[in-house]
Amino acid sequence: MNAVLGLLAVLLLTAATGYFVAQEFAFVTADRIALEQRARSGDRGAARAVRVMERLSFMLSGAQLGITVTALVVGFIAKPALADLIAPPLRALGTPRAMVDGAALTAGFVLATVVQMVLGELFPKNLALARAEPMARALASSTLLYLKLASPLIRLFDASANRLLRAVGIEPVEELHHGATLEELGHIIGESGEELAEGHADLLERALSFSERTAGEVMVPRVDVVTVSADAPLRVLSEIITAHGHTRYPVVGDRIDDVLGVVGLDDLVRLTPEEIDAAPVRAVARPPLLLPSSLPLPDVVDRLQAADVPLGCVVDEYGGFAGLVTWEDVAEELVGEIADENDAGEDLAIRRGEWWTTDAGLRTDEVAHETGIALPEGDYETVAGLLLQRLGRVAEPGDVVTVDLPPTRMGEPPRRAVVEVLTVHRHVPELIRLRAVGLEEAP
Structure with missing residues (x-):
């Protein structure tokens, strides 16, 4: 009877652990903007979820407290309870008396670990990740009640941890940053380029860089x-x-x-x-x-x-x-480029074999957009400026400059750009041609 009650206690405590794990992942991964929109339309669950997310650090501390306490109690109860259930079958199988207790405890530990990991950790975590907003709305009321009841204990542990953080020069924050920086948005657009309609990724990238121009x-x-x-x-x-x-x-x-x-x-x-x-x-x-x-x-x-x-x-x-x-x-x-009645209607860059011919007055980012060759940035704006910096003198037709190209993807082999001056106007490169080559091909 004691073993059965212990097993029931283990299952209940494992469910409690799963509750706190789901709580932790649901509120961290839920789309706050979507919840705020639902809250404005009258969804009370979403409104309560937003209240929890406004104190995200405090909620995480509460979830960690719940996970720690329930997991410790499960460990305390599970091994002897499961051992009591496993020992009789082991004796019936003729296991030597000296080995029964050790084998039962070991089997109980393994079984308790599997149950705790699968039902108490992984299942609720994956559920919260897959259904973050619905889970956040469903858990919001009970989470607010739990945080209110456990507030003194959570504050005690939180204050202790915050003192340690301040002791090493780090200021704790109550609410996690839920937005994305321009750089992060740029990476997102770059990775999602194939999924966006043609031209949309380029338009979004230009919009992000607009304020930097x-x-x-x-x-x-x-x-x-x-x-x-x-x-x-x-x-x-x-x-x-x-x-x-x-x-x-x-x-x-x-x-x-x-x-x-x-x-x-x-x-x-x-x-x-x-x-x-x-x-x-x-x-x-x-x-x-x-x-x-x-x-x-x-x-x-x-x-x-x-x-x-x-x-x-x-x-x-x-x-x-x-x-x-x-x-x-x-x-x-x-x-991008807008043609009017005064424009010649020619492309900014023309490809002939491996070479791109273009205007040296274009900015390096414009050349990258037209040719895919991302020239390095520096104390210049145009390709002409890059050439003059590398040459260290006024340019002449036939001048050739080789520059290392920054990698555009992880694991990409090193490359260089070969840039040749075709024409010069007022001692400044006017028309150039360029191509990207491997290190072994560079002159």
């Missing part, structure tokens, strides 16, 4: 900007618009760094031919929106919207004119 990184550089002198007659502006096709141009003074305003086609259409012949550009120029080159893109968007202008003039840390940033430049950081 600055005006200086996305602008049209000054050397590629067509400007108009403030003292030039408006007919010159008309000729420039006809020649280049853009609708707006920065107005500069005696020096190109002296940006006085912005003028465009809409300023001309309101004037008579006589006024166009007589008036200087400065007469119709509008004040420029000046943007620091270090300004993050979200702030660029805010400034463009607040000023209600289509472009901003980017200035560097010395106050010099660095380039232009337009709504198109901003949009391309999210959706």
Whole structure:
């Protein structure tokens, strides 16, 4: 009779252990955002589950207390109870009297361990992982009651553990971080790329990196900007618009760094031919929106919207004119290259055999997106900057630079990129070609 009662106690305590294990894993793995949404729609179980998750560290301490106590009591009761049940069959089988007690205790220990592991640990753990939100809602009421009743004991053990943590310089936290960092989201998107619709992974990756970009990184550089002198007659502006096709141009003074305003086609259409012949550009120029080159893109968007202008003039840390940033430049950081009537319609990178031919003025991340060759990052933004840094001098056609490529996947063999300068403009690489090779192939 005592053995039967002991066995029943073991089963009840094992169920209690399973309860605390399910409690621990359900609240840790449950989607809190989903529970909060259900709570707002009137689900009381979800609301109680959210209350538990707001004190996740305290709940985990309570679960650990329950698991520890029930497991210890199971161990204390299970071995003798199961041994009492196993000993009679062993004697009936003719086991020597001297071996019966030891064999029964050993068999009881093994059986108790199996029961505790399967029913008390693994089954409730796997159930909670597979049905985290339903389990969290189902366990929430009893968990809150248990935490209230056991609160003094939990606080005692929690306070002792927290003192030890503070003694080694670590500040304990009550609620676990349940969000994901930008880097973690990037890894998630990268790993889920094949499961997302075509183009969605790229769009998400661009959206994540959007806030890290600055005006200086996305602008049209000054050397590629067509400007108009403030003292030039408006007919010159008309000729420039006809020649280049853009609708707006920065107005500069005696020096190109002296940006006085912005003028465009809409300023001309309101004037008579006589006024166009007589008036200087400065007469119709509008004040420029000046943007620091270090300004993050979200702030660029805010400034463009607040000023209600289509472009901003980017200035560097010395106050010099660095380039232009337009709504198109901003949009391309999210959706990729946008072709308009002024674009040639050519691909950013063209593949010929193993080589990719592309513009050296592209950023390294743009080259990686177009070619799959992730050039190393450094104190430069473009491929031209990388080449000039590695060469240590002005570039010439035929210059070849070999750079080590950072690994993109675990276990990937080391690779290098061979970059060759094809053409040069103003001593800066203009057109280049590149390819990725193994270490044994690199020149």
